[in-house]
Each structure stands twice: as structure tokens, then as C-alpha cells.
Amino acid sequence: MAAIDRDGISSLQEAVRDDGHEVTWLVVRKEAKELVADGSGTDYSELLENFTEDECKYAYVRFEIGDEMSKRAKFAFIAWVPRGVSPLKKAAVSMDKESLKTVLSNYDKEFLADEKRDISLEKITAILEKV
Template identity: 30%
Template sequence: MPKGVIVDEEAVMAGYADVRDDESETKFLMLTYQDENTKIGVSKSGADYSEVLTDLGGEEGESLRAYVYLRVVTGDEMSKRHKFVLLTWCGPSVPALKKAKMSLEKTLVKNLMRSFAVEIQASELEEMALDNIMDLVRKSGGANYGPGK
């Protein structure tokens, strides 16, 4: 375990379960570094993923490090299903040492959020766009048997 960084496991697991719950409207869980970079905790959760993009696209997003767990619906006309994505955001202004530490600290997050179809690491907002994410999820799913267009 990386020294000095803890994860607020109780809050993260509650948020993770909420995103995974088919009956819940919660579509995302966003974790950020808190308490002077000593804790990874829940920053926000909700039904509108555009809130995440707003946060990451703002001035603070330039130097923000975050993990986002996202539920999306994919499939074709014959079959719709939920898929989960783990996104790692490292803003373009994050210092090199913090970027390096993040690769180790991500294991703490992945130990809690184990179930996802696609993992994306991004430092540009375009990489976090929902269209980009859905393309990667579709590609990871294999064959698509819908009638096509």
C-alpha cells in the first residue's frame, strides 16, 4: 500500500454499490484526493455524467486527480445491458511526482472497485467524453448482433 494515502473505504463502497444497483438512478461516483492529498474520498455522485466533465473541464480540473466509476447502458436492439467503466483523470497541470504516485495509489481504488468492463486513463477532456467512452465499451463487448443501419 502506498505510504501516507488512505481510502475512505466505507463511503467509497457505499457509492460503488449505489452505482452498481440497477434500481438506482446514480450513474457515476467521483473520487478525489482530499485532506492535503492524504485521503482518497467521495467527491460527488449523481445521475448526470456531464457534471464530471464540467468539474474536469474547469480551471480546477487542470490540476485535479480523480477516479470516476461510471455505469453506461450498451447493447443493440436485441439486448440492452449495463456496463461499468473505471476512469482515471490526471489533469495536464499535475506535477510529475504526483502523476507517478497516482499509478501506485490507483491500486487502492481498484481493490475496492473490482468490476468494470473498460478502464480508461485520461489527461485530456476529449478522452473523458461520453461518446469516446461508449465507443471503447462497444469495442470491448465483442460482436454486435443488431440489425444494423
């Protein structure tokens, strides 16, 4: 089981969950045998740029769902497992995900993706509107 940088990841999660904070996402990656924060930002397209074909990553993302009269924050956990990674790295994802969920536990929906089209802004918001 991978070690986790709990403090670094938790502080970014608090920023994502804070209504008054601009940060809307955080990314986690595995460095050696530890899950560490790998970045954060405000624009969803920037988040997608973090997902490359050679590395598994995880994201915790805030979405504003609803219309002008009624907006609510919804949160998603995304596990990025590209087709190009080795079978060994793919096998580690299930254990790493479970470890990471002990820190990133408050979300509305989990997504597992190997292609960016599976986690497009349109697809995710459509699903979160129904949750």
C-alpha cells in the same frame, strides 16, 4: 500508499451498480493522504465538470450499452491526470489507482485521460460496445 475511505466509496459504488438506482457515477479524489468520495450524479456531463486541470481524480461510471431490444450495463474506471498537475501528483497516481482498485474492482474497461475529449461519452461508449 494512500488510505481509503472504503465505506464511503463502497456505498456509492453499490448505488452505481444497482439497476434500480439513478446514480450512474461516482468521483474519488485525494484529500491529504486519503482517497475519499468526492461526489456522485446521474448525468455524464456533470461528471466531466468534476475533472479540472489542477487535480487528479478517479471515477467509476455506469453506461447503458446496446439498442432498445438489448441493453446491458457496462462499467468503466477513469483515472483523470491532467497535464497541469505537478510531476509529484502524477507519480502518485499509479499507487493511488492500485489502492483504489481494491475497492472499485468490478469494471469492464479502464481509461487514463489527460484531456476531456479522450473520455467523451461517444468515445467511451464506442469502446465499451466492443468489450
